Amino acid sequence: MTRSPRRTRRMLQVTGAGAAALLTLSACSSSDSDASSKPASASSSSSSSAKLSGTVTVFAAASLKESFTKLAAEFEKQHPGTKVTFNFGGSDSLAANITAGAPADVFAAASTKTMAIVTDKKSNATTPVTFVRNQLEIATLPGNPDKVSSLKDLTKSGLKVVLCDETVPCGAAAQKALAASGLKLTPVSYEQDVKGALTKVELKEADAAVVYKTDVKAAGDKVDGVEFPESAKAVNDYPITLLKNAPSAEAAKAFIALVRSAEGQKILTEAGFLKP
Missing domain, CATH: 3.40.190.10 (Periplasmic binding protein-like II)
Known part of the structure; x- marks a missing residue:
């Protein structure tokens, strides 16, 4: 059976149109796949940039030595690449050192009175928060x-x-x-x-x-x-604060968050501290 040239031409046109449609659908599918993969990549990049690092220097009342040492080990475990160092002592001496310019990120005092030595000068610290009490x-x-x-x-x-x-x-x-x-x-x-x-x-x-x-x-x-x-x-409230111009501010905020978290409070109450 012989086909006419006109009919053959029409079939080729239809076939060409179908192929073009398939190519368009394929391109859309590829584009959608690329688009869906981009947010995951961006999320991964964002997560990576949020990774904490650096040394957090904490000035803390002597009575916090055992519990804060445990918290530091937990913090370093949760955030590889960070390190927590301490200066333990009498709260009044620590406050005097801070106001004299000693470099530190966090101050945890054994009383609101000694914390006020630092926070009375608003340029020294953010607003302190009581995290435990002691008797x-x-x-x-x-x-x-x-x-x-x-x-x-x-x-x-x-x-x-x-x-x-x-x-x-x-x-x-x-x-x-x-x-x-x-x-x-x-x-x-x-x-x-x-x-x-x-x-x-x-x-x-x-x-x-x-x-x-x-x-x-x-x-x-x-x-x-x-x-x-x-x-x-004569129960003492223990306040903690992020110091202004802290060298490792982001990591310091995370350490304070751990201290105030349920996990941190468990370690502190096991040590004998009272909840605020």
Whole structure:
């Protein structure tokens, strides 16, 4: 059977149109595939750029040493490429160092009063937030050989008692508790931070010291702890803040977020701190 030239030409035109349509659909499909892959690439790039790095320098009250050291290990595990370094000590000394220009990213104090030394100058720090609280306890020699059972017992003649200096939060709290009891106590020494006071008992250079519950717990069997009701009238709030001009601001914000997170609060409460 012989086809006419006109019919053959028409069939070629139809076939050409169909091929063109297929090419167009193929191009659209390829374009859609490319478009869908681009956001994933952009997301990956964004995630990569958000990766934290650098060293976070934290000035923290001595009583935070054990719990913050644990938090630092967790932070470095969660954010490879970061490192957390500490300067632990009396909150008043740390505040003085910060206002004098010591480079730091984060300040965690053992009282709102010492935090105010830094935050009163708004150029020094952002608004602080209370993240835990702490209560006093009496630390005695193991076995409590002097039978200390109250704050009043610390006034016994011949008993060597150590207190934190009044300028330090634990010392100020101790004076507040003594005043609430109407007691006067002359210690054998005033220490510049709570760890210094506790060490005197651990080394048996003192019979007792007024420290924090967290420090008694951290000392384990090196000391015995004696609670006293007046401590409820001298509970310290612990505020934390991001310092202005922090060298590692983004990583510092993430560290503060960990401290305030459920995970961070669990570590802190296990150490004996009270929730804010």
